[in-house]
Structure formats: C-alpha cells, structure tokens
Amino acid sequence: MNIKTSAIIAGVIFTSMSAPSWAETNLQTPSNVEILATKAVYLKNTQHQVTLPAGQQQLLVRFDSPENPHSTGQTMGYVNSSPVLLRFKLDDQATVTVKIPRLDTPQEINRFAKQPYFKLYNDDGSQLALEQKVIPMTGSPLFTDYNKLLNESVGEAVVPVAMVTNKQMSHSKSTAVTSIDTTHLTAQQTDQLLQQLYQQANKEQRKKFIRWALEL
Secondary structure (H helix, E strand, C coil), X not given: XXXXXXXXXXXXXXXXXXXXXXXXXXXXXXXXXEEEXXXXXXXXXXXXXXXXXXXXXXXXXXXXXXXXXXXXXXXXXXXXXXXXXXXXXXXXXXXXXXXXXXXCCHHHHHHHHHCCCCEEEEXXXXXXXXXXXXXXXXXXXXXXXXXXXXXXXXXXXXXXXXXXXXCEECCCCCCCEEECXXXXXXXXXXXXXXXXXXXXXXXXXXXHHHHHHCCC
C-alpha cells in the first residue's frame, strides 16, 4: 500500500468518525403559532423555532393571534386555540415549516382558533405526513405545565422537571394544571418563578397580568 492510498483511507476513516451519527432539523412556525413542548427537546418557554433530531416526533403547538391582525392599537385582543398534538417523522430534512391558512378577518381567526389544523412543509416545498389531535384543557394556560401535558397526552410517565415541587394539586379537572406552594421559597426564587410563568404566558395573558399588577 503506497503513501497516497494510505492517506485516502485515513481520510475516509477520520471523516466517518467525526461525522454526526444523526441528522438535525430546524422546525419553524409563523408568529401566530407557538411551540409549547416537544418530546425530543425540553422547552422552558414557548418557541417559534426548535432543532429536533431525526426520527419520530411528538409535540404540542398552539394558535395564538391578535383577533384583528390588521389592528395597530395597543389594546387589541388576542385569541388562542387549545393545544394540538402533532405526530410526524423527520429524516434528513434541513428545515421543516409549520403553516396555517391565511386569516384576514376576526371571524376567520376565531373560527380557526376553535378548529385549528396545521400543515408541515419541507424546505423543497413538499408536504410532510402529519397526524394531529386537539388536546382539551381546562384551567388557566398561565399555570399549565405543557411538558407534563404532552407526556400525559401520549400516555407516558411524567418526569418532573420544574424548579419548584408542586405539593398541592389544583381542584381543576385538568391534571396538567397545578397550584404552586410558594411558602418555602426565598424572595429570589419567587421572583424567578413569576418571571418563568410570565414568559410562558401568551400576549393576552401578559396584558391581563400587567393590568392586575398595576391594579388597573
């Protein structure tokens, strides 16, 4: 074996060892669709973009939009849908985009929020096979643990990941909504918890929280 052949073989071996053994896909959503939770990646807050590994995917998304998309007022209302469970498979796509129909009027937006449906498209414009199911939910979305709701929706055991242990269960029918005992938290931990809950809320809930905090 000559030097040139040895160098080629060594290069092939090095490339094989250094290359990743799985592909990753960038999942994107429009501004009015939020990613609430995924089985593959733990999310602390809602997102519009997440990187997912190849394979079967299960995630929760939600439609969240101004009731009048053409309004520029500061007090415009927001509407959102129930969480929707999406199931699909990723192979070697670079980018996958969640899309919804064009909605131009408050009537169309309210109608879509009541019956949401989504489509997935590859970066080449082809549509990806997708199963979806609306997940009924009661209680305030502000206090909902969407990672827990996702686990319960797919019938798997729940692994606690929250910073605070929930000792007192809510009387709500939804098992994903809990009442948080803050009596043993420091002031700093309480502030962090409020910040986390605020970041998880949608725009309308944030406005209500600000009005409540300012006693308006």
